[in-house]
Amino acid sequence: MSGAVTTARTGYATGWGAVDDSSRDSSRRLRPGHRARRDNTSRLVAGLLLWLGLLLVTYWWVADGGISDLGGWATALMSVGRIAGLWSAQLLLVQVLLMARLPWLENAYGRDRLVRIHRVVGFTSFSLMVTHVVVIIGGYAAGQWSAVLSTTWDLVTTYGGMLLAAAGTVCLVMVVVTSLRAARRRLRYESWHLLHLYAYLGVGLALPHQLWTGQEFLQSRTATIYWWALWAVTAVAVLVWRVALPLIRSTRHQLRVTSVVPESSDVVSVYLTGRRLDALPLEAGQFLNVRFLSGAGWTRSNPYSLSAAPDGHSIRLTARLVGDGSRRMAAVPPGTKVTFEGPYGRLGERARHSRRVLMIGAGVGITPLRALAEGLDYAPGDAALIQRYRDEPLFTDELGVLATERGLQVAFLPGRRTNATSVLGPLATGPEDEVLRAWVPDLAERDVFVCGPTPWTARVVKLCRAAGVPGDRIHTESFGW
Numbered sequence: 083m084s085g086a087v088t089t090a091r092t093g094y095a096t097g098w099g100a101v102d103d104s105s106r107d108s109s110r111r112l113r114p115g116h117r118a119r120r121d122n123t124s125r126l127v128a129g130l131l132l133w134l135g136l137l138l139v140t141y142w143w144v145a146d147g148g149i150s151d152l153g154g155w156a157t158a159l160m161s162v163g164r165i166a167g168l169w170s171a172q173l174l175l176v177q178v179l180l181m182a183r184l185p186w187l188e189n190a191y192g193r194d195r196l197v198r199i200h201r202v203v204g205f206t207s208f209s210l211m212v213t214h215v216v217v218i219i220g221g222y223a224a225g226q227w228s229a230v231l232s233t234t235w236d237l238v239t240t241y242g243g244m245l246l247a248a249a250g251t252v253c254l255v256m257v258v259v260t261s262l263r264a265a266r267r268r269l270r271y272e273s274w275h276l277l278h279l280y281a282y283l284g285v286g287l288a289l290p291h292q293l294w295t296g297q298e299f300l301q302s303r304t305a306t307i308y309w310w311a312l313w314a315v316t317a318v319a320v321l322v323w324r325v326a327l328p329l330i331r332s333t334r335h336q337l338r339v340t341s342v343v344p345e346s347s348d349v350v351s352v353y354l355t356g357r358r359l360d361a362l363p364l365e366a367g368q369f370l371n372v373r374f375l376s377g378a379g380w381t382r383s384n385p386y387s388l389s390a391a392p393d394g395h396s397i398r399l400t401a402r403l404v405g406d407g408s409r410r411m412a413a414v415p416p417g418t419k420v421t422f423e424g425p426y427g428r429l430g431e432r433a434r435h436s437r438r439v440l441m442i443g444a445g446v447g448i449t450p451l452r453a454l455a456e457g458l459d460y461a462p463g464d465a466a467l468i469q470r471y472r473d474e475p476l477f478t479d480e481l482g483v484l485a486t487e488r489g490l491q492v493a494f495l496p497g498r499r500t501n502a503t504s505v506l507g508p509l510a511t512g513p514e515d516e517v518l519r520a521w522v523p524d525l526a527e528r529d530v531f532v533c534g535p536t537p538w539t540a541r542v543v544k545l546c547r548a549a550g551v552p553g554d555r556i557h558t559e560s561f562g563w
């Protein structure tokens with residue numbers, strides 16, 4: 083890192099540039115491990131399965147006269163409504179599967195990416211569902227505006243499962259409306275999450291009308307088996323991975339608090355221990371959804387990243403005190419039982435391509451990077467960590483030890499953001515991509531791990547792309563929802 087940072091009054095760096103680069107081949111890449119190859123294959127298979135499913139239902143629609151029905155406009159409306167409904171149903175189930183915590187998908191995509199895909203699939207499925215409802219009603223009403231209300235009433239009250247489907251639609255509308263950014267900003271996470279759970283009810287209520295009246299559902303034995311299988315797989319996935327596995331793991335590992343230690347004026351570390359933690363597939367960079375079983379608010383679970391590499395005996399989580407949940411966490415007495423879901427996330431070794439890594443974190447987003455700095459395998463000088471902070475940097479002593487013992491290069495960048503697009507803070511004078519490249523000349527050959535608030539994380543990704551880092555080498559975890 084340049085002297086400008088090391089000597090600046092407020093920022094400082096440890097070990098930056100101390101390693102002699104001359105004998106090192108900066109383009110050395112790790113041969114992708116078997117897990118990275120498996121994840122690539124999983125993403126390919128998941129994408130293929132999605133398109134294959136859509137193709138299959140389209141084929142059944144065509145085989146059932148979907149295209150020939152396009153001849154007359156009333157039958158065309160019904161036909162378009164049917165295919166929109168089928169695609170919507172398929173994507174609705176895909177959307178539930180994406181959030182079912184299937185290890186296969188969690189490992190292949192990581193949580194951040196799964197959430198993004200879930201949103202896109204969700205809004206697409208919803209738009210198709212609205213199209214399905216509007217167009218089908220239009221078809222039955224034979225295009226007469228005056229007949230729309232009576233036709234809707236007729237459809238809902240006379241066709242099997244339609245009343246339930248209407249209730250399901252209301253649930254899904256509520257979920258989608260509260261998921262729009264403008265609405266989410268006004269809601270507390272817990273309220274939004276509670277409302278979001280109505281999506282399961284909505285999906286469940288939509289099933290009977292598809293079973294009882296869905297032409298393409300009943301048209302062939304294969305189609306019926308396909309739809310039943312898809313519904314069953316989705317339901318089982320949710321029950322196994324969202325409900326049973328967390329219960330089994332929490333019961334098996336019996337996590338409890340050993341101590342709570344302040345890290346700064348508004349950040350604490352909570353140390354946990356438990357049974358057979360060596361058997362928990364936990365890695366540096368991952369996070370757990372934890373629930374502390376003491377006092378009021380014990381039912382709430384919050385996601386926290388490991389802030390130290392797991393050693394098979396204990397777990398450390400570090401929390402900034404921002405609200406009720408984190409403040410409760412700071413006050414939990416030793417011995418408090420903890421239930422958990424996870425581990426989740428693929429920020430870390432699993433996603434890595436290169437021997438050299440750069441970690442960039444802001445605020446308490448430094449926690450998973452602190453664990454990675456300890457848990458990743460690297461030679462002196464191959465790992466660098468930049469910590470952006472406003473008031474006090476975190477883990478300064480521990481990072482100092484890692485710098486001395488393992489040759490980690492550490493830079494602390496203080497200060498408020500200079501403008502809305504600033505990533506690195508006031509110490510970066512000039513275009514930030516050039517500054518970053520000057521600080522980390524082999525940036526384009528490194529894997530970059532990023533963690534912090536969602537908007538800041540998005541800006542770091544942009545900055546790294548502008549500085550020449552390929553998209554598949556940038557790995558993020560944002561502390562937002």
Ligand SMILES: Cc1cc2nc3c(=O)[nH]c(=O)nc-3n(C[C@H](O)[C@H](O)[C@H](O)COP(=O)(O)OP(=O)(O)OC[C@H]3O[C@@H](n4cnc5c(N)ncnc54)[C@H](O)[C@@H]3O)c2cc1C
Nearest residue numbers: 271384385386387400401402405406407408446449561563
């Ligand atoms: C994958 C992930 C890992 C995280 N790791 C850490 C960590 O290591 N250290 C740390 O200090 N913070 C971490 N967070 C953020 C932390 O989960 C929230 O700060 C915490 O849940 C706030 O709860 P609260 O009751 O104290 O505050 P609240 O007043 O309830 O919320 C404060 C803010 O935190 C966010 N938040 C609340 N609940 C959640 C939730 N369940 N999921 C996501 N965001 C939420 C909301 O944006 C809200 O505006 C992480 C978040 C995610 C998504």
